[in-house]
Amino acid sequence: xxxxxxxxxxxASCALAEIKWAPSYxxxxxxxxxxxxxxxxxxxxxGCPACEYMNDIVFEESAVENEINKKFVPVHLDIHHDFIPxxxxxxxxxxxxxxxxxxxxxxxxxxxxNIPTFLGILNxxxx
Amino acid sequence: MRWITIIVFMVIxxxxxxxxxxxxxxxxxxxxxxDDTVAVEIILGDQIYLxxxxxxxxxxxxxxxxxxxxxxxTTKTVDHEGESVYEENPIVMVDLGKNKSxxxxxxxxxxxxxxxCSSAGxxxxxxxxxxxxxxxxxxxxLITNLSAPAVVKKELPTPKSKSETDQITDVxxxxxxxxxxxxxxxxxxxxxxxxxxxxxxPIISSVIMAQGxxxxxxxxxxxxxxxxxxxxxxxxxxxxxxxxxxxNLQAAFQTPWIITVFALVFVLLSLSMFDVxxxxxxxxxQSRISKLGSQRGGVIGIAIxxxxxxxxxGPCVAAPLAGALIYIGQTGDALLGGVALFALSIGMxxxxxxxxxxxxxxxxxxxxxxxxxxxxxxxxxLGIAIWMMGRVFDENTTLLLWGGxxxxxxxxxxxxxxxxxxxxxxSRSNVKALGFLILLYGSSLLIGGMxxxxxxxxxxxxFLNKNQEISPSASIHKKFEKITSIEELDAIxxxxxxxxxMIDFYAxxxxxxxxxxxxxxxxxxxxxxxxxxxxxxxxxxxxxxASKAITKKYGxxxxxxxxxFDEKGVKNESATIIGFKEPNEFLDHLGAIK
Numbered sequence: 001x002x003x004x005x006x007x008x009x010x011x012a013s014c015a016l017a018e019i020k021w022a023p024s025y026x027x028x029x030x031x032x033x034x035x036x037x038x039x040x041x042x043x044x045x046x047g048c049p050a051c052e053y054m055n056d057i058v059f060e061e062s063a064v065e066n067e068i069n070k071k072f073v074p075v076h077l078d079i080h081h082d083f084i085p086x087x088x089x090x091x092x093x094x095x096x097x098x099x100x101x102x103x104x105x106x107x108x109x110x111x112x113x114n115i116p117t118f119l120g121i122l123n124x125x126x127x
Numbered sequence: 128m129r130w131i132t133i134i135v136f137m138v139i140x141x142x143x144x145x146x147x148x149x150x151x152x153x154x155x156x157x158x159x160x161x162d163d164t165v166a167v168e169i170i171l172g173d174q175i176y177l178x179x180x181x182x183x184x185x186x187x188x189x190x191x192x193x194x195x196x197x198x199x200x201t202t203k204t205v206d207h208e209g210e211s212v213y214e215e216n217p218i219v220m221v222d223l224g225k226n227k228s229x230x231x232x233x234x235x236x237x238x239x240x241x242x243x244c245s246s247a248g249x250x251x252x253x254x255x256x257x258x259x260x261x262x263x264x265x266x267x268x269l270i271t272n273l274s275a276p277a278v279v280k281k282e283l284p285t286p287k288s289k290s291e292t293d294q295i296t297d298v299x300x301x302x303x304x305x306x307x308x309x310x311x312x313x314x315x316x317x318x319x320x321x322x323x324x325x326x327x328x329p330i331i332s333s334v335i336m337a338q339g340x341x342x343x344x345x346x347x348x349x350x351x352x353x354x355x356x357x358x359x360x361x362x363x364x365x366x367x368x369x370x371x372x373x374x375n376l377q378a379a380f381q382t383p384w385i386i387t388v389f390a391l392v393f394v395l396l397s398l399s400m401f402d403v404x405x406x407x408x409x410x411x412x413q414s415r416i417s418k419l420g421s422q423r424g425g426v427i428g429i430a431i432x433x434x435x436x437x438x439x440x441g442p443c444v445a446a447p448l449a450g451a452l453i454y455i456g457q458t459g460d461a462l463l464g465g466v467a468l469f470a471l472s473i474g475m476x477x478x479x480x481x482x483x484x485x486x487x488x489x490x491x492x493x494x495x496x497x498x499x500x501x502x503x504x505x506x507x508x509l510g511i512a513i514w515m516m517g518r519v520f521d522e523n524t525t526l527l528l529w530g531g532x533x534x535x536x537x538x539x540x541x542x543x544x545x546x547x548x549x550x551x552x553x554s555r556s557n558v559k560a561l562g563f564l565i566l567l568y569g570s571s572l573l574i575g576g577m578x579x580x581x582x583x584x585x586x587x588x589x590f591l592n593k594n595q596e597i598s599p600s601a602s603i604h605k606k607f608e609k610i611t612s613i614e615e616l617d618a619i620x621x622x623x624x625x626x627x628x629m630i631d632f633y634a635x636x637x638x639x640x641x642x643x644x645x646x647x648x649x650x651x652x653x654x655x656x657x658x659x660x661x662x663x664x665x666x667x668x669x670x671x672x673a674s675k676a677i678t679k680k681y682g683x684x685x686x687x688x689x690x691x692f693d694e695k696g697v698k699n700e701s702a703t704i705i706g707f708k709e710p711n712e713f714l715d716h717l718g719a720i721k
Contacts, residue, residue, distance in 0.1 A: 049207075049705075050248035053684045056706050061638055079252070091149055092244070092251040110146050112248030114678075114685025115636050116670045 019065050021076050025085055028075035032101040038125060040072040041097040043090050045079050050112035051094045061115050067122045072098075098125040146249045147172045153251075155239050157258040160220065162266035167219045167237055167258060174679065177243035179204050179211040184219055187236035187257050192229045194270055197222045206701035212243070229264035246682035304463065311467040314451065315474020320500050331436075331483050344484055350429055351483025355476030357433025359469050362448075366468025369452040370461030383519045383651070393512035400505030402498075437472070506536055518651050522581035529583060530576055533569025542566040607631060607664035612673040613680055619663055620696045628692040629660040632683060635668040639707040640687040650710035656717045660691075691720060 022028035025041065032039045044051035058064055068074050077084055079093060088097050091110060098107040107125050146152075154170040167184060171177060186195050200219045204211040223235060237258045244250040331354055398404065451471060452464075509532055517525040540562030541555070549555040575586030582588055610616055620628060631648075633640045647653055667674035667686055678685055681698070683705065691702040702720040704713075 045250070047210075048250035049244065050250055050684060053248065053705065057637075057639055057685070057687070061636075063636070090252075091146065092249040094249070110249055111245070112684050114667075114670065115634070117685075 019059050019068050019074055021074050025075055025077060025083075028073045029099075029101065029103055032073040032099075035073065036101065037071060037073050038101065038106060039099040039103070040068060040074045040122075041088060041099065042074065042076050043079050043084065043088065043095040043097070044076065044093045048093045054094055054112050054118075058113070058115050058118050064115060064118060064122070067119060071122065071125075096121070146245055146247065147175065149251050149254055152245065153177070153241060153243065153254055155241075155256050155258055157237060157260045159260060159262070162263065163223045163268065165221050165223065165235065165237070165260055165262070167221060167239060168216055169213075169239070169241060170216050171213070171243070172245075174246045174682065175243055176207060176212040176214045176246060177217060177241055179213060181240070181242035181253065182213070182217060182219075183240045184221065185238045185240075187238035191233070191236070192225050192227045193233065193235050193262070193264065193267065194224050194226050195221050196224045196270065223262060223267055224270040225264055225267040226270050228269070229267070231264060232261050233264050234259045235262050247679060248684045304466075307463065307467055308470045311451065311471040312474040315471035316477060317474075317500055317503070318448075318471070319475045319478040320497060331479050348480065348484040350426070351480045353426055353429045354433040354436075354483065355473070355479055357430040358437040358476060358479075359472035361434045361437035362468045362472035363465045365448075365452060366464035366466075366471075367461045368464075369468075370464025386515050386519050390512040390515045393508045393515070397505040397508035397512070400501050400508065402501075502539065506532070509535075522655070523576055523579055526572055526580055526583060526586065527576040530569045530572030530586075533565050533572060535569075537562045537566035537569055540565065607662045609664050609666055611666050611669065611677075613677050616663065616665065616677065619661070620692060623661045624696055625694050626661050627659060627694060628663060628696075629657065630663045630665060630681075630690045630692070632665045632667055632678065632681075632686040632688040632690075634666065634670070634686045637686045642707050643687055643689075647708060647710045647713045650713075653710050653713055653717075656714055 022031055028039050028041075031037075042051075042054070044054075059068075077088075079090065084090075085103075087105065089095075089108075094112055096107075096109040097105060098109075100106055107121075109121050113121060152172040152175045154172075156168045156170060158166050158168070160166050169177060169182075184195075184198050186193075198219060198221050200217060202213055202215060202217040202219075205214055206212075221237065237260070238255070239258060240253060240255045242251065242253040331351060448471075451468065513525060513528045513532060516528065520528070541559050542562030542565065544559065546556055546559060572580075572583070572586045575589060578589035580586045580589050608619060610619065616630070631640075631643070633644075648657070665677055667678060681688075681690060683690075683703075687704075687706060689704040691699045693699055699720060702716070704716060708716065
């Protein structure tokens with residue numbers, strides 16, 4: 001029985017929740033205004049194990065997925081391939097910037113984090 | 128409860144981890160070693176590592192007359208998720224020379240570029256810095272050969288084991304596929320020598336005869352080839368199908384009752400090889416087909432005949448063929464399935480080619496030997512059945528079954544029959560000797576097995592004083608020792624020197640960890656493979672200081688992560704697994720780090 005529940009919840013978590021990344025920074029701001037949400041910018045680059053950990057494990061977790069989809073418009077920027085708007089500083093990747101719908105900075109987090117820590121970070125961003 | 132935990136640690140985590148600024152993380156330094164050598168060192172901050180590939184040293188002023196003759200480092204690298212990295216401060220020796228006449232003190236300028244990450248979870252941007260150091264140019268030797276590129280980058284080979292992806296490519300480029308194809312070809316040849324393929328001989332001869340008298344050998348060969356190839360196509364299709372279906376069946380093959388059912392099918396099939404019953408297409412169908420063949424001419428007609436006769440002899444060859452197909456199904460590889468079955472049918476076709484080309488002049492004479500080959504197939508089928516049951520039974524029971532099979536074979540090979548009239552060195556006496564060897568081996572398997580042996584190569588281990596774990600294996604499967612702190616882990620590592628240790632980082636809030644437990648660790652084959660390890664589970668559900676300290680110590684961001692320690696208690700860097708792994712991937716991984 002336990003196994004069935006687990007299997008179902010695994011399937012459900014795969015099928016239902018998936019982080020809906022905005023296609024670009026500008027699109028994210030437009031969408032945030034419309035949906036009255038904050039923006040989560042993830043700065044990453046290739047060959048960054050911590051970024052991979054975030055993508056493969058933390059963002060695969062349904063609690064994280066739900067939290068992000070509920071409260072944020074997430075957008076992914078590659079510091080080597082994408083234009084990085086002024087003010088979104090970083091000393092390395094991944095770096096997370098949380099902005100309000102007008103693009104004003106609310107919070108910055110440097111580096112990767114495990115699931116509960118990252119949930120904590122998401123929750124600490126003021127509405 | 129889970130949420131309370133998370134909420135509690137949300138508060139803690141707001142404080143967050145603070146990362147070193149790049150200038151604290153990497154502190155480059157240059158020192159003079161002797162008159163014409165400088166050492167460049169990068170002092171790494173806490174938890175910082177540097178990519179070997181990204182560390183570059185160049186002459187910042189190529190025209191200043193001072194040249195770098197050799198650049199050399201002996202700092203050890205470790206494997207970090209497939210990349211060689213420096214975890215200790217890299218030191219690079221740069222030998223200097225001058226390419227024009229210089230005198231007096233002059234600054235040598237070294238351009239250093241590097242890139243690294245913090246194992247707490249941040250990757251820094253590429254960094255660059257210029258280091259300067261005064262050198263006495265009078266003491267530098269003059270390099271006369273101006274045309275040659277002066278810088279020779281010399282590095283001592285660093286011990287590094289292969290990462291997972293390298294090994295996967297190795298297996299693909301390696302010979303195992305050829306081995307399978309060759310074995311199937313041989314298998315096909317053997318099959319052709321069973322009474323099974325005999326119905327095909329009248330078919331092929333009638334087909335070829337129908338082409339008219341006085342057919343040239345060339346033409347006859349061509350027609351036989353068409354026939355054989357058509358037959359091969361039929362089997363290849365079967366192989367591809369088995370591969371495709373097998374891909375989905377693979378998971379099913381982990382379930383004990385399905386394995387048992389298949390093993391029983393194999394036992395039943397083997398009975399037909401021992402003439403307990405006969406598996407054959409009714410005679411009237413056989414004769415109809417061969418009559419049809421004689422009426423139909425042309426290449427296409429022959430091709431159709433080949434294809435159809437593959438289907439009719441099918442049931443007769445069924446038992447071994449089903450074995451081959453099930454084997455292919457287990458690999459879940461359609462391409463391999465097609466290739467293997469093609470090889471098998473070409474093997475089967477070789478005698479037919481000979482018969483066809485020579486218009487039946489060469490025909491194997493049926494006799495005792497054919498029954499021997501049939502019996503060999505029967506034994507192979509029983510062997511496959513036992514091998515499959517190995518996943519259901521524990522190792523000891525499987526060993527007893529092998530012992531039984533060996534004795535069965537030995538007796539049938541006449542191991543205990545008197546030689547009678549047969550002279551020495553006749554084939555009969557040789558077979559008897561072989562049978563006797565098998566009998567001895569089988570008996571030792573049975574005797575050792577009854578005392579609890581599990582190793583097929585060392586069945587008598589239980590009687591040696593070594594007294595190794597004759598474990599009641601089933602009960603110790605998957606039992607992880609649960610711990611939460613570095614102290615506990617250190618104690619376990621110290622206690623288990625001489626054993627290999629596998630450490631699973633787990634947390635209740637980690638779905639991938641649960642998936643690992645439910646799917647991978649509970650897999651029967653994985654359980655068996657994990658028996659070789661002392662299993663430790665570090666529970667970091669609390670995400671408190673102790674959890675953070677232990678993840679920090681082992682340089683992982685969080686669960687799921689699986690670390691491996693060797694007999695000396697040293698972490699096998701390249702073996703670390705981050706994230707979920709399917710049972711078969713996990714097994715391959717365990718196999719690779721043996």
